[in-house]
Amino acid sequence: MNIALVTGSAGLIGSEAVSFFSDKFDLIIGIDNNMRQYFFGNEASTAWNRNRLEEQFANYKHYQADIREVSQLEVIFKEYGTDIKCVLHTAAQPSHDWAAKEPFTDFSVNANGTLNMLEMTRLHAPDAVFIFTSTNKVYGDNPNYLPLIETETRFEIDASHPYFENGIDENHSIDHTKHSLFGASKVAADVLVQEYGRYFGMKTGIFRGGCLTGPNHSGTALHGFLSYLMKCAITGNHYTIFGYKGKQVRDNIHSYDLVNMFWNFYLNPRAGEVYNAGGGRFANCSMLEAIAICEEMTGKKMSYSYSETNRIGDHIWYVSDLSKFKSHYPNWNWTFGLNETLQQIHDGIASRL
Template sequence: MTSDLRNPREAHVAIVGGSGFIGSNLADSLLSDATPVLIIDNFSRPGVEQNLAWLKQKHGNRIAVETVDVRDADALLPLVANSAAVFHLAAQTAVTTSLVQPSEDFDINLRGTFNVLEAARRSDRCIPVIFASTNKVYGGLPDIAVFEQDNRWVPSDPAIRANGIGENRGLDFCTPYGCSKGAADQYVLDYAKSYGLPTVVLRMSCIYGPHQFGTEDQGWVAHFLLSALSGRPITIYGNGNQVRDILHVSDAVAAYRAALARIEEASGQAFNLGGGPKNAISLRMLLEEISGITGRDVSIRYERERTGDQPFFVADTRRIEMTLGWKAAVSWREGVRHLADWLRRNRLEPQPEPARCVA
C-alpha cells in the first residue's frame, strides 16, 4: 500500500488521513486540478481502502500513498517536511470512543496533531498546516436557552437564531474528545503565533456526502440514510429536536482549498465551518425528508441523550465567507438526496445490527 514519492522536486500536498471521508474527497478535488497529492494514513478505519481504491482507479499513479500512523513522529517527519502544504484530517472522531478509551483519543488527536506541527516547524520552511477541528470545542452550550418549535430547538437569543454560533464564543471543552480536539485546535493556532507557521483551524459542524462511512457514533446523516434504505430502525438519543447545520462535502472541500489559497489572510485564525442557518435542520426534519426519499416511514427508537450532545449548533459562517470568499452552495435537501442516490449505488447492503446515531 506504500508508494515512494516519484518526483522529489515536485512537492506534494500532504493529506494526513487522506483515505477518510473528507480526505478522499479533498484528494480527488486536488488531483482533478493536477495538484500532486500524498496521502498519509494508517488505514485503521474499516472501509477506507474502498476510498483509496476509488482514488487510484480515477487518478492512477498521480497519487502517492504512505502507510504511516500520525502517532509515529519519526516516520511522519520527512513526509511532512517535503510537502508543499498539509491538510491534517486524521483523528479519533467519536465522542463515545473517547469516553471509553481517553488515552488513545489523546494520543491520536492531540499528540498526533503535535507531531504534524513539529514536523512542519522542524522543516525550517513555511509549510501551511490546515487543521480539521470541531464544533465540540464549544462544549455542550448549556447556557444557550432554547424553546421547542416545529420539532426543533430554537435559540431564545435572536442574534444566535439569525446567524448561529460565532468564533467569539468562549471555548468550553467537554468529553475527552472535546478536550483532545480543542487542545489540538489551540496548538495549531499557537504555532502561528509562536513560530510564524501559517496555520488555519476549521471548526466543522456536520459534514456529509459521498464516500462517508456512516456509523453509530459519527457520520449521522449517512447513517440515517443507510439505515432507512436498508429498512433498519434508527435510535435517537434525546427527543430528536437537536439542530445542526449540515454541509455537503463538496462545500467543505471548497472551504479547505480556499483556506490554502488565501493562507496569508487566514493564517492564525479559526473559522466555524458549516451549512449555516439556511442548512440548519433537526434530526426529526431529516427523518421526515428521508421518509419522503424512501417512500415509507422510518422506524425510530428513543433513548436518553448522551454526554456532551448540544441541543443546538449552527455555525455563524460570516467570518469564513468574508475572509476566504467561501459560501455554501449545496442546499441540504439537494445534498441529502444526492447522498441517498450515491449510497444506493455504492453502499447499500444488509447490516446485522440495529443502527444508532449521535448528532
C-alpha cells in the first residue's frame, strides 16, 4: 500500500495536499488537532475543513494527534510503517506575533514537533520522502537591509541589485539577524530537516514559503494576510496596517502551486535540499495594492487604519527567487496569479458567511 501522511491536514497547505494526493496514493493519513483554534480563536478553527475532507475523500483517515507527543505519533507510524511513502509536514505555529506570547508552545510545536516527525519517519519509514514547509522568516530581517527604494504604492529593490530580476535566493544569509521567536523556532526545524537529509541520507526537502494563500485558508488578524484582508473587505470589519506606510511587499503563492512543487519533489527527491517557494515576480503585491484589489472585487471601500508600529522582524520587501527549484524541476510553473487567487478567496469566504 502507498500511503501519504500529512500533518496539519485541515490547514491551508495540508488540506490542499490531501486533495492533490488523494488520487495518487491508496490512503491519506491526516494528523491535525486544530491547534489553530487555540492560537487564533474560534474564527480560525479548521474543523470545517476537516469535515470537508472526511466527506469528500473516501481514502482520507484523520487522527486527532499532537505532533509534540511522540507516544501519539508512534502508534500511527508503527501501524503503517514502510507503507508510508511520503510525509508532508505542514503543521506549525505560524505567527511571529503569537510566538512571543507563548515561546514554549511555539518552540515545542515548530522545533520539537518537527524533530518528532523526522525521528518517527527515520525509525519506521526511512525510505519515505519527507517534505517540510519552512518559511522565509528564516532569513530574519536581513532582507530589510537590501537597497530598497520607495514608490507611490510599494517598496522595491534597486534595479541594479542582483535580486531585482527574480527575487531573493537561497544563499541569502539566515545569520546575524532578528528573526522573531517564530522565525527562530522555524530555523531550528529547517536545519533539522536539512540535517536528517545530509547526516542520515533521508530524502528531505525544505520549502521556504513566502505568503501561502488560497481559498481554504482560515485567515485571522495574526496570520493569513490575503485571506483575512479579503474577509475584512467583504464583511466591513476594520483592518489595521502595521508600519512601512502599507507599502511592504509580499509574494503570494497559491496552495495548489505550492503542493504541486511538493509533488514534483516527491517524484524526484533529493537529500536535505532547500528551496524558496513563493509567488516570485509572478505574483506579489504591497498592502496598499492588495487593498485596492479587494476593494475592486467587493465594490466596497475598506475600513482600515494605519499604525506606525511595524511587526518585529517583519519584512519591508520580500520576493522569492524560484530559479533553483525551476532548474531542478523544469516541468513546474505557477498556475494561479494574484487576481485569480484573490477571486477564489473572495468566493470561498462569501460561500461560508
